[in-house]
Amino acid sequence: xxMLSRMSTVVKAKMNRLIDNAEDPKETLDYAYExxxxxxxxxxxGVVEMVTAKRRLELQAKKVRxxxxxxxxxxxxxxxxxREDLARVALERKQTALAxxxxxxxxxxxxxxxxxxxxxxxxxxxxxxxxxRNRKEVIKAQYxxxxxxxxxxxALSGLSEEMGDVxxxxxxxxxxTESMKARAGAIDxxxxxxxxxxxxxxxxxxxxxxxxxxxxxxxxxxxxAALKASTDxxxxxxxxxxxxxx
Numbered sequence: 243x244x245m246l247s248r249m250s251t252v253v254k255a256k257m258n259r260l261i262d263n264a265e266d267p268k269e270t271l272d273y274a275y276e277x278x279x280x281x282x283x284x285x286x287x288g289v290v291e292m293v294t295a296k297r298r299l300e301l302q303a304k305k306v307r308x309x310x311x312x313x314x315x316x317x318x319x320x321x322x323x324x325r326e327d328l329a330r331v332a333l334e335r336k337q338t339a340l341a342x343x344x345x346x347x348x349x350x351x352x353x354x355x356x357x358x359x360x361x362x363x364x365x366x367x368x369x370x371x372x373x374x375r376n377r378k379e380v381i382k383a384q385y386x387x388x389x390x391x392x393x394x395x396x397a398l399s400g401l402s403e404e405m406g407d408v409x410x411x412x413x414x415x416x417x418x419t420e421s422m423k424a425r426a427g428a429i430d431x432x433x434x435x436x437x438x439x440x441x442x443x444x445x446x447x448x449x450x451x452x453x454x455x456x457x458x459x460x461x462x463x464x465x466x467a468a469l470k471a472s473t474d475x476x477x478x479x480x481x482x483x484x485x486x487x488x
Contacts, residue, residue: 275375293357299349
């Protein structure tokens with residue numbers, strides 16, 4: 243029994259949660275307002291029916307009064323004509339009509355009292371419906387405002403998370419940029435120091451580079467001397483004179 247009771251409680255709790263999630267307060271308020279309007283219409287309809295019934299009784303009572311007056315006249319005429327028997331019949335009918343009239347008058351009084359009660363109830367319900375309508379609109383406005391706040395809060399929360407991801411991406415980009423700038427500066431510094439040129443020169447040290455420069459210079463001097471010898475047009479006598487002058 244304990245397990246079944248717990249299961250029943252869990253099921254009821256889940257059903258209540260589902261109902262709460264599915265329930266729209268604005269629709270619930272509108273439905274409640276429509277039910278109150280329907281009840282108010284029923285009361286108004288009851289008042290109208292009560293007034294109509296009372297009006298029929300009043301018309302019937304009017305006819306009975308007219309009949310009482312007629313019977314009274316008939317009794318007088320019959321008695322004046324020496325027909326006491328007819329006068330007695332008319333008076334008996336008059337008494338019956340008066341009894342009927344008393345009953346109708348009492349019913350009319352009772353219906354007037356009921357009409358007053360229904361009218362008072364209608365006024366109270368009308369005031370409650372009016373107050374509920376105003377309260378309903380206020381609650382609906384507050385609910386709509388709360389919904390808007392929730393949507394804005396959710397949007398801001400999502401934007402905050404997204405901006406957090408963007409901030410991380412920006413930080414990574416800035417870090418990569420700084421690393422690239424540092425690497426470029428190091429390359430420029432190595433180039434100015436000649437380290438990169440040394441690397442491109444096949445891994446020679448400073449002695450090898452100096453020897454290479456001397457070899458290249460000697461080759462240039464040798465080629466220059468040969469070039470001078472091939473283009474020299476001075477005669478031996480001029481050379482001797484030139485040597486003597488020197």
